[in-house]
Amino acid sequence: xxxxxxxxxxxxxxxxxxxxxxxxxxxxxxxxxxxxxxxxxxxxxxxxxxxxxxxxxxxxxxxxxxxxxxxxxxxxxxxxxxxxxxxxxxxxxxxxxxxxxxxxxx
Numbered sequence: 001x002x003x004x005x006x007x008x009x010x011x012x013x014x015x016x017x018x019x020x021x022x023x024x025x026x027x028x029x030x031x032x033x034x035x036x037x038x039x040x041x042x043x044x045x046x047x048x049x050x051x052x053x054x055x056x057x058x059x060x061x062x063x064x065x066x067x068x069x070x071x072x073x074x075x076x077x078x079x080x081x082x083x084x085x086x087x088x089x090x091x092x093x094x095x096x097x098x099x100x101x102x103x104x105x106x
Contacts, residue, residue, distance in 0.1 A: 002090075002103035010093045013037065020052050024102050028089060031072050033059060038072045039089040039100050046082035075105075 007021050007030070018031040020042055029042040029052050040061075042052050049065040060078060062069050068082035075088040087104035 002101045004092065004094065004099040005102050007098045007100055010096050010098050013098060018052065018056065021100070023089070023100055026087075028100065029061075030091065030098070030100070031056060031061075033072065037091040037093070037098060039091045040070070040072055040075055041087045041104075043086065044068055044070075044082060045077065045084035045086050046080075 005023060013019060013030060013032045015032050015035050018029055021028050021030055027042040028039045031038050042050050044051055044063040044065065046066055046068045049063055051061050051063055053064045054061045059072050060069050061072055066081050068080065069078040070086055071078060075086045077083060077085050089104055090101040092099050
C-alpha cells in the first residue's frame with residue numbers, strides 16, 4: 001500500500017514554478033501548472049539526462065539534451081528521440097503541505 005510523503009509547504013511552489021525533490025531514492029520534478037501539481041521522474045527515458053533544466057510549455061516538458069518531449073500529467077513521451085514513457089507520482093495538498101505518493105502511477 002502506498003504512503004504519502006510530506007515534501008514542503010504548498011506555498012513554496014506557486015503556479016509556474018517547478019522544483020526537484022528526492023523521494024525515497026528517486027529524484028522527482030514537481031511542477032505547478034495553473035495551481036495543479038504534478039510529479040514526474042526527473043530523468044529522460046532517452047539517455048538519463050535530467051529534465052529539470054528543460055523548458056516547460058503548457059503540460060509539456062522538453063529535455064534540454066536532445067529535445068524529447070513528455071507530458072507532465074501522464075509521463076507519456078510525445079516525440080523522439082525518447083520512446084519510453086516516464087513515471088509519474090500522485091500529488092496532493094493536505095493541511096497546507098505538498099505530499100507525494102511513494103509509488104509510481106502504473
